[in-house]
Amino acid sequence: MEFDRREAPFIAPESNVPGVMREVLVALAPAAIAYVWYFGAGFIFNLIVAGLFCLGGEAMMLRLRGKPVEPALSDYSAAVTAALIAFAMPALTPWWVTATAALFGIVVAKHLYGGLGYNIFNPAMAGYVVALVAFPLEMNLWTAPRTGDIDYQLLTITETARYTLTGSLPEALGFDAVARATPLDFVKAGLNSMMTFDELRAYPIIGDFGGRGWEWIGNFTAVGGGWLLLRKIIRWQIPFGVLAGLLIPSGLAYFFFPGVNPSPGFHLFTGGTILCAFFIATDPVSAASSVKGRLIYGFGIGFLTYAIRTWGSYADGVAFAVLLMNMAVPTIDYLTKPRIVGHQSARRRDW
Helix, strand or coil: CCCCCCCCCCCCCCCCHHHHHHHHHHHHHHHHHHHHHHHCCHHHHHHHHHHHHHHHHHHHHHHHCCCCHHHHHCCCHHHHHHHHHHHHCCCCCCHHHHHHHHHHHHHHCCHHHCCCCCCCCCHHHHHHHHHHHHCCCHHHCCECCCCCCCCCCCCCHHHHHHHHHHCCCCCCCCHHHHECCCHHHHHHHHHHCCCCHHHHCCCCCECCCCECCHHHHHHHHHHHHHHHHHCCCCCCHHHHHHHHHHHHHHHHHHHHCCCCCCCHHHHHCCCCHHHHHHHHCCCCCCCCCCHHHHHHHHHHHHHHHHHHHHHCCCCCCHHHHHHHHHHHHHHHHHHCCCCCCCHHHHHHHHC
16 A cells, blocks of 8 residues: 655745745736836837846856756746836837846846845846946936826837837937936926926926826835735835835925925835835845844835935935945844844853
């Protein structure tokens, strides 16, 4: 008589890497649809290019390191990196810029540090910063949102694909016709020109709380983040820390000096704030691991984002804030590691 046998481990884990990554991709889907609606099909082309080069870079590095390719490609971690890069890129981005960000993120920031589970820096943000520094012109060609009352030329899918492949627009169009400053750039430049925030809010690029179009993308991103919290894919400490680190100083500044400081709602619903809080900063590899450490790590990202937006030369600052706090994670984890049960009492007995 034969009995069914199971090899160890006998208790199946509640979650695994492919399952977690699939949940993240599903949670990003509503925000991706909103992004395409407001800013055009360029997001789709960016996602395709980022996906191809992330997966290709992953396969190349695994072969060079003598690792099996198929299991790693099927864990969806490279796909999540590609999706985050696509969200960070302007809708009009030449393919080589997106490819540079994808390859740097996977090859350098991920695999040169040991691969999944060993990378110090968030791969998507590392790749984005390299593209931002290397291609400043191409990384500032943001299209205006589809809102109906902003004067701009909406490109067709064919025209967008042409720009993605060649970096050139149709002959009858110039960049001034299709590209606009982001709300963060617009407000930063306006405040530097001695305009008040209330005056800037009268322009159609500013919505009820944040940038037109951006605030709806932020809403759908928050819905996806809430789903991840309910599914216990992420924990609440990092999102709470990021939002507190940004909203507390911006709220105080707006309360005491409202004319020269954007409102907390503008900071929250413009740029990559909500995407960072729920999807970028919560990367389990490059983030802090202890409970107190996650709060400190998240708060540091939020505060640095506010500092860069207010006093720095970059309008958003999310990516730089994440990478700076990635460097601080080992120290944060060391200083906030939980005390071993009974350790303190044993020390007292020795005394």
